[in-house]
Amino acid sequence: MASSGQKVVLITGCSSGIGLRIAVLLAKDEKKRYHVIATMRDLKKKDKLVETAGDAYGKTLMLLPLDVCSDESVKQCINSVKDRHIDILINNAGVGLLGPVESISIEDMKRVFETNFFGVVRMIKEVMPDMKKRRAGHIVVMSSVMGLQGVVFNDVYTASKFAMEGFCESMAVQLLKFNVHLSMIEPGPVHTEFETKMMEDVAKMEYPGADADTVRYFKDVYLPSSKDIFEAMGQTPEDIAKCTKKVIESRNPRFRNLTNSLYTPIVAMKYADETGGLSVNTFYNLLFNFGPLMHITMSILKCLTCSCLRRRTISPN
Numbered sequence: 669m670a671s672s673g674q675k676v677v678l679i680t681g682c683s684s685g686i687g688l689r690i691a692v693l694l695a696k697d698e699k700k701r702y703h704v705i706a707t708m709r710d711l712k713k714k715d716k717l718v719e720t721a722g723d724a725y726g727k728t729l730m731l732l733p734l735d736v737c738s739d740e741s742v743k744q745c746i747n748s749v750k751d752r753h754i755d756i757l758i759n760n761a762g763v764g765l766l767g768p769v770e771s772i773s774i775e776d777m778k779r780v781f782e783t784n785f786f787g788v789v790r791m792i793k794e795v796m797p798d799m800k801k802r803r804a805g806h807i808v809v810m811s812s813v814m815g816l817q818g819v820v821f822n823d824v825y826t827a828s829k830f831a832m833e834g835f836c837e838s839m840a841v842q843l844l845k846f847n848v849h850l851s852m853i854e855p856g857p858v859h860t861e862f863e864t865k866m867m868e869d870v871a872k873m874e875y876p877g878a879d880a881d882t883v884r885y886f887k888d889v890y891l892p893s894s895k896d897i898f899e900a901m902g903q904t905p906e907d908i909a910k911c912t913k914k915v916i917e918s919r920n921p922r923f924r925n926l927t928n929s930l931y932t933p934i935v936a937m938k939y940a941d942e943t944g945g946l947s948v949n950t951f952y953n954l955l956f957n958f959g960p961l962m963h964i965t966m967s968i969l970k971c972l973t974c975s976c977l978r979r980r981t982i983s984p985n
Contacts, residue, residue: 670703670750674728677916678745678754680736680791681761682706683713685860686810689909690758692720695729702756707734707745709761736761736787746794754795756916759788760810764862765824766870768878768886777824784828789835800846806916807843809836810908811852813931816924817938817947820955821890840923851921853912856928857902867891867898885956893955901930 670676677694681687691706704724706717711733721729732748735741736759746752763783765776788809799805814822815829833852840850857863871891875883911927926932938947 671700673701674703675701675755676705676749676753677702677756677758678705678707678749678795679758679760680707680734680787682717682731683708683710684716685862686855686858686905686908687758687760688717688720689905690760690912691717691729692724693906693909693913695721695724695727697728700728702728704729705732705749705754706730707732709733709735736790737782739790742790742794752795752798754798754805756806756808757791757795758808758810758912758916759791761787762810764866766822766866767873768821768875768882769823770877770879770882771875772824780824780828781831784825785831785835788832792839796843796848799848800843803847805848806921807848807850808912808916809850809852810912811836811854813854813856813926813928813935815852815854816935817931820951821886837923849921850923851915852924853908853915854924854926855903855908855911856926856931857898858908859898859902859904863898867894889955901928903928 679687679691679694682691687706687708691704694702695704695706706729708714708717708731711731714731717731718725732745733741734745746754761783763780765772765780792807795805795807799807809832811833812825812829814826815833818826818830836850836852843850871887875886878886908927911925915921915925926935934947937950938944940946
């Protein structure tokens with residue numbers, strides 16, 4: 669139970685990665701400002717979180733089961749919180765999907781949207797009425813730079829993030845009237861066990877339904893380039909946790925929060941040309957014409973990211 673003066677923070681998807689690191693960072697806050705409710709679909713996967721939390725577990729951090737894909741589970745979770753009082757909701761639960769779209773079933777696509785989009789909507793719908801009634805609260809959504817810029821062979825995942833960005837951008841306007849803030853956290857590549865395993869798995873998979881050229885482009889062009897980008901631009905879950913903590917502690921939290929300054933010029937490029945041609949052709953050339961020069965390209969991007977662009981991001985330090 670939260671102590672007097674503590675903010676109640678509920679976080680989804682805490683069994684590993686970013687969610688785990690956010691939960692532990694807030695639970696170990698030196699000033700003990702947060703009572704963290706870390707949730708996950710299967711509590712059998714709690715061991716890593718409990719071990720990392722250390723002495724904070726059972727004091728400033730507690731666990732609850734939660735499946736964001738289930739209306740009943742969401743309602744039961746929130747009902748089990750004292751007075752249903754949530755000061756800060758951090759929507760972190762998410763799934764990825766990668767590969768040629770011809771080989772991805774509609775059911776697999778729906779599963780991605782069920783978690784990444786409708787899971788967020790369920791959580792917001794459940795906590796929003798109380799926040800509006802109290803005229804206080806902060807909703808944080810773990811989005812992605814792919815919610816701002818499409819990335820080849822990430823078609824369905826990108827679409828789920830675009831949907832979430834549009835939903836939250838619309839909601840943010842209404843919520844401000846009730847003094848409730850909504851913030852998007854938008855990382856680029858993040859080094860997690862989930863990402864590493866997914867990249868290894870997709871390289872070994874067969875892709876029925878996709879033509880040989882598309883499969884070759886995916887395996888021999890996209891995957892090596894993606895690895896280069898992860899090595900040059902990737903952040904850690906700890907970085908994203910620190911960025912998230914900065915956002916929830918801001919007096920005037922921003923709506924959009926890119927965590928990696930190297931992506932600022934990429935996003936800016938998209939909005940500099942209303943026809944869309946600039947960004948589409950740039951990514952085409954980067955992938956298919958300049959693949960062997962990817963390391964040099966990464967260095968150029970670092971140079972392009974001047975101090976004025978860095979001020980537009982949330983630095984983990």
